[in-house]
Amino acid sequence: MTVSRFTWYCGAELPGEVMAAALENYQFEPHFHDAWSIGAIAEGSCSFSCAGARHAAHCGELVVIPPRAVHTGGAADGRLCYGMAYIEPAWFDRHATLFDRGGVQFERIVIADEALCAQWIAALAQSGMSDRARTHALSAALLTLLARYASPAPPGPAADTPNAAGRAERTDAEPIAHPAAGTSASTELRGLLASGAPAKADVTTVARRWGIHRTTLVKHFAQRYGLPPDAWLRNWRIARAKTLMMHGMPLADIAALTGFADQAHLTRVFKRIHGSAPGVLRKALARPPQG
Template sequence: MSAGAEVRAWRPGLTGVVEVLHAHFPSHAYPSHTHDAWTILIVDEGVVRYDLDRHEHGLAQSKVSLLPPHVPHDGRSVLPQGFRKRVLYLAPDRLGDGLIGAAVDQPEYADPLLRHRIHQLHGVLSDGQEHLEAQSRLTLIEERLSQHLRHDVVTPPDRRDAGVAARLRELLDAHVTEGITLEDAAKLVHAHPAHLVRAFTREYGMPPHRYLTGRRVDLARRYLLDGLPAGDVAPLSGFYDQSHLNRHFRKMLGVTPTSFRRSAGRPS
């Protein structure tokens, strides 16, 4: 490893993402190599220059780079202080072999919405506890990337679909504790996952993962009012652990679950 380099890499447990990498390289330069995955790269500090299929490209902080599988590329810093980057590696079938040529021709996108969504997904994956949110955010990222590769980036029409939204809400209500994957929900509702997320958000004013979190907090409140300790309430109400419960409970109610439980039965 280059002097002063910092690397954090992990498998996130999110279907479709084979690896996440966060790295700071003050001086490292990548030799030419390939990946067997789609590589989604954003730069947080510095500027990166790279050759892809013998053509030179540059990536600044405002852009997103998508490197296709099996195509040689390298990487180096433009600035003397190096660069800081975050990378998602997607399984090859998430975008498909048919789009590799388009990615070689145009591997960078000046798309603030896409970059923001990628930034949000990295935050969710760093936490590792919000599975439905991660699935939803990945679905919208993949849809946006596919639009770029097919040269048909558009703003999705503001189309309401109350039936699809209602069926998803019924599924979320029926699986509050154990949860349900976005892919499974899409199969049961017979809708594309991205449409499912958008339809629900437009109909109810919040994305599916936020609705599910609210239902879990409501369930936790009932258990706490029944006198159960917070440590037991977390798994019973669908949270990863007590810390996970505490974070969402405080965000929604402004107090910890333990404080809420202590207040039970006391009139204002």
């Protein structure tokens, strides 16, 4: 039987959302977040993919996933309990610049460090903790993580290739025809999809403009961004919807603004990506701040 329980902690003083989860036989579909996703496994183990590479994380280990890196998650066997922080990139960067002003990266997605995992679990899973105390605990845990495991990021812009996380571990990626045109077409298509005017983001039209076949463009896009265009657009819409939820906008209005057919459609897609319905997150947002 599939079992899932999600508890969200949200607050104006927090540097993002915090979630505590308990799962049995539950799997998330491939998705991404705009935030740094840092999780601590308190019980059980999980098997997941990130940027096309397979990983396993066990009790006492951390999972660190950069923004917009496509990944799965969940528990295939037994019970899995973990805490997760979705940390705003700007807040993360303010901590990271203390170590390297050019940005940082992590060589591993899964980090085995029981003491540090316990520090993150304490920051993530305790109910009744004030927002200020939780923010302080997250800051201390993040600084320790950066000090022990971060390394300087390679020079040059990396924002356009979020699916590079873990790519070095892949050995099964096959070359796709027309690499230069495919890269340029993929970049243009993603820009159109993210512009809020997806009607202009016709895959066939963009492919024709760059002299390649529609199927070739879809393959290039999926290899570069981790998902085919239609799935990437659904995820992007959910990320925008989540931001609007944080500002208190009604779900029906959010659905209309982000391109979903209606509130029910938004709810179904949100639950596939985040595990819980948007109402669970809305209730967490409605709680009075913890002093």
